[in-house]
Amino acid sequence: MDEVLLRSLTPSVLTVLVRRGADFAAAEDAVQDALVEAVRVWPADPPRDAKGWLIAVAWRKFLDATRADTARRRREDRLDEEPAPGPAPAVDDTLQLYFLCAHPSLTPSSAVALTLRAVGGLTTRQIARAYLVPEATMAQRISRAKRTVSGVGVSPALGAPPGRRLGEKPRARGRFDQPGDVATVLRVLYLVFNEGYSGDVDLAAEAIRLTRQLAAQVDHPEVAGLLALMLLHHARRAARTAPDGSLVPLAEQDRGRWDTESIAEGVEILQAALARDRLGEFQAQAAIAALHADAPTAEETDWVQIVEWYDELARLTDSPVVRLNRAVAVGEADGPRAGLAALAALDASLPRHTAVAAYLHERDGDLATAARLYAEAAQKAPNLAERDHLTRQAARLNARRCR
Amino acid sequence: MAKYLLLKHYRGAPAAVNDVPMDRWTPEEISAHVQYMNDFAARLEKTGEFVDGQALAPEGSWVRYDGEGRPPVTDGPFAETKDLIAGWMIIDVDSHERAVELAGELSAAPGAGGKPIHEWLELRPFLTASPTITECTFH
Numbered sequence: 001m002d003e004v005l006l007r008s009l010t011p012s013v014l015t016v017l018v019r020r021g022a023d024f025a026a027a028e029d030a031v032q033d034a035l036v037e038a039v040r041v042w043p044a045d046p047p048r049d050a051k052g053w054l055i056a057v058a059w060r061k062f063l064d065a066t067r068a069d070t071a072r073r074r075r076e077d078r079l080d081e082e083p084a085p086g087p088a089p090a091v092d093d094t095l096q097l098y099f100l101c102a103h104p105s106l107t108p109s110s111a112v113a114l115t116l117r118a119v120g121g122l123t124t125r126q127i128a129r130a131y132l133v134p135e136a137t138m139a140q141r142i143s144r145a146k147r148t149v150s151g152v153g154v155s156p157a158l159g160a161p162p163g164r165r166l167g168e169k170p171r172a173r174g175r176f177d178q179p180g181d182v183a184t185v186l187r188v189l190y191l192v193f194n195e196g197y198s199g200d201v202d203l204a205a206e207a208i209r210l211t212r213q214l215a216a217q218v219d220h221p222e223v224a225g226l227l228a229l230m231l232l233h234h235a236r237r238a239a240r241t242a243p244d245g246s247l248v249p250l251a252e253q254d255r256g257r258w259d260t261e262s263i264a265e266g267v268e269i270l271q272a273a274l275a276r277d278r279l280g281e282f283q284a285q286a287a288i289a290a291l292h293a294d295a296p297t298a299e300e301t302d303w304v305q306i307v308e309w310y311d312e313l314a315r316l317t318d319s320p321v322v323r324l325n326r327a328v329a330v331g332e333a334d335g336p337r338a339g340l341a342a343l344a345a346l347d348a349s350l351p352r353h354t355a356v357a358a359y360l361h362e363r364d365g366d367l368a369t370a371a372r373l374y375a376e377a378a379q380k381a382p383n384l385a386e387r388d389h390l391t392r393q394a395a396r397l398n399a400r401r402c403r
Numbered sequence: 404m405a406k407y408l409l410l411k412h413y414r415g416a417p418a419a420v421n422d423v424p425m426d427r428w429t430p431e432e433i434s435a436h437v438q439y440m441n442d443f444a445a446r447l448e449k450t451g452e453f454v455d456g457q458a459l460a461p462e463g464s465w466v467r468y469d470g471e472g473r474p475p476v477t478d479g480p481f482a483e484t485k486d487l488i489a490g491w492m493i494i495d496v497d498s499h500e501r502a503v504e505l506a507g508e509l510s511a512a513p514g515a516g517g518k519p520i521h522e523w524l525e526l527r528p529f530l531t532a533s534p535t536i537t538e539c540t541f542h
Contacts, residue, residue, distance in 0.1 A: 109404045113451075132495075137448060137453050139451075140450065142451070194534045237535075381530070386533060
């Protein structure tokens, strides 16, 4: 059984349930139950219409749960008025679900968890393992996130879910249709992609899948830009780490191990997006990644163009991290002195500032300073691979100087 | 999205504001303290921020390799060890600010006289897995 195919049906099945009037949180539980049932039943008895099967089973689970809940609360069984399960609508509108799961009222970690479950169809256990937290913690994070957004409503077009809980703050409905909210969805998907490769779920691949699904739903250059960026970075994945797990810097990577198919797809998507002439930060980042991917050797990298793209990116985001990366690019395009001059204008407390300084000083031939700064940067590194890489750089220079 | 370790020390931390050893508290004060710690952990579970919490016995020993075919050497405990860890809590939070906020709450656990201990907790970020998109020279 194709688990990814099964999970790819999650958002549309959930959307159907919500459109039929099911409360989002209850519908999401019902869809999860249906997915579990599918994993159990399908290998022996595959359905002809997978989506129809899931909708029917999820709807039944929803009715069962709601009936049990209603009976428990000794309420009148109002479900007799619910519409009977019908055929799945031909038009898929899962976009609103992406918006809901990335709603600004959620913290980033909640939005990520909810997106992976409600849109990605992953189980709570899989998400918990991917983020290295106990399953109970992740379950709470997800149910809180569902409570937070359940008062929000998916969109006016999908019909408002039943009443809010007492004490819950009223929230504006219908804001999901504003185009600006695509940015919040993209930030969540970017977070998922950037999480790395821990756990048995490949979060980077999952982020690409979800972004691809989103790109099929919405015609937006930045969605395309993010998809291109992910594909271009993912293409280098095999070359980024040595067999012992240590980091291989871009300049030293075996470019023969880059995934050319993924690069070609990323470049094509990016070019189509750029042609729309609505530049955004993900397109600009993807352009930089594409220029790296395009160079047959590190020496042939078009650093002048990369600096120009960093200028664009700095205009778009005004991010100090971007200016730090720009300093590296300037160091390559115009020489290490120019890079150091660009670096001098930046706040020294920026993450990786010391690492960049070390690199530029080494290129400038000041090995003693470079070695000292590499060691200092290692102390401040935010992750193990980077710390070890920087420590090795310091050790390499110190060994050379002692000879 | 970032894990932090909250370290509680038997000794080695700067002195707390309400610095009375636990054996001088009343039994009710001890119960109140334990309850506070349990409630704190339970609340973090509910917010989806709890990862782990453990307490350590104060007495431990030092162990080291002593060569091929030989049993490890053990030594200690050393009474003079300056830094003695009492236990930890691991949290998974969205920001450093949130980690500081939670550490502050944990430090407010009641001690002697039912008043907050104001003990110093050590807050240490985890080194994370390497992100997919690293900038600069690490692409």
